[in-house]
Amino acid sequence: MTAVAASKAKRGPISDKTKAERKLAYMLVAPAIVAMLLVTVYPILYAIALSLQKVDLRFPQESGFVGLDNYTAVLTSDLWWQGVGNTALIAVISVAIELVLGMGLALIMHKALFGRGVVRTATLIPYGIVTVVAAFAWFFAFDPSSGFVNNLPFIADDKAWFGSHNSSLAVIIMAEVWKTTPFMALLLLAGLATIDEGLYEAARVDGATAVQRFFKITLPLLKPALLVALLFRTLDAFRVFDSIFVMTRGSQDTESVSILGYNQLISRLNLGLGSAVSVLIFVLVLGIAFIFVRLLGTSTPAGQGER
């Protein structure tokens, strides 16, 4: 904490003081960087190495280099493409619904004449709750033998929600939406707070309707916050695992890519094949992130980190 005076950047040759400051800075950042690299970059390289070998812990003596065979096996399997389809479907639908609901929620928190505190508290509970707990709560709600949902009017008493592909996915998406809409809403609320109220006053004076004000002022000015929220939620939705594990464990063809990877790696102990799945998921996420960052362009100072 001694480098107080040196905080101004110096021009010209590097002085001893600057050197000392840099040394202190690197010492301070080193532990966090090592921790982050140790659990991400090294394991990913390790996963790439494993994915090029046959490594099945049930048959250790058969291990050996197999080149791209594991990737061929994954990419030609229906299970993988089913998983990619499910994951993409869950991500797209849940993020789309969250965007609409989150916007509504953000507007309520931003504009409500009273009760903002109550709404904020109520909103933060789904955000904070353990995902597995939320998944169980919804699972029990839709469970035909004890859930209240089948008791509601217009719903068949014996509707087996987890007995078919579509209804299972619908419940999974619902649980995801309930859990993560608050996060979307809070990021949008932060964006709303940066918009100058004067703009609305001016538009009102000029006779703009509420709908026009929303589409001509709010949405365009909210675009950076919107894209950041979308980026984080899309990537997060793409990792969907907990809800599916609790509700169906992948039955009725509801496996996401993460469930698929888990089954290969942990249930079947096939590290080679599982690592190929892991690396492919990594590449997919990288691709999605790349597209979003291109969309964001330089419209925000920097995509900011949440989660």
Next chain:
Amino acid sequence: MQHRGSKDYVKWTIAIAVVVFFALLPIVWIFSLSLKTPDTISDKKFIPSDVTLDNYTTLFEGGLDSPLLRPLINSILIALIATVIAVTLASFTAYAIARLDFPGKSAILAGALAIAMFPQISVVGPLFDMWRTLGLYDTYPGLIIPYLTFSLPLAIYILVAFFREIPWELEQAAQVDGATPWQAFRRVIMPLAAPGVFTAAILVFIFAWNDFIFAITLTSSDASRTVPAALAFFQGDSQFTAPTGNIAAAAVLVTIPIIIFVLIFQRRIVAGLTAGAVKG
């Protein structure tokens, strides 16, 4: 905004009521289930006709061998240790980024951002294999290490945003007034930095408390299994009774700390979540 008629009040009341209703619906449902007796657990009613605490007490029968006590202790300790380490490391990093002049700042922030988006499933396999070799499989450090890694980006972003707002000149001013560097740091800077550090700590704790994927892949027994993982492997009293009531009770118990956090620290949580996004 002059014409705030009673119509507006009705409109907002309905909107707020709908939000609160849906936010609390599953929680009320699981709480109701947790109080039901085995005979009434399938009655599909919101208000239990027969209230019992058996679902809670059986979770702790048998002390450390009980279904929930060990996982609960594991969850608390692992989340607390991960939080302390993550916030300490993130404070060092954020201090350097906010205060010191050195090349590579933006690379660190970009790298942290990349890790925030990283798919955890991609490192589960390698970590599973590495931890078994290193003897970290099914241990506390085996979970603490990935938790602190994946919560560091959030903690760093929050703390950088907070530290940039601190008027650091006050530290010098205090020293000019005769305070030692330690006193200046202790009396002036620490109170100013504390809210940010605390906010980061709450969010890191929630992250570690919530994790499921590492908890089920890197543990194999109650030695280090946390509550979310234990919940997924709960067994009924016999193979014929589904442990719905017990799962519901355990779910309520792990939700209580989160609700308390939210009630007490909601402003901080919102500030923390949005700190990075707005201030950058």
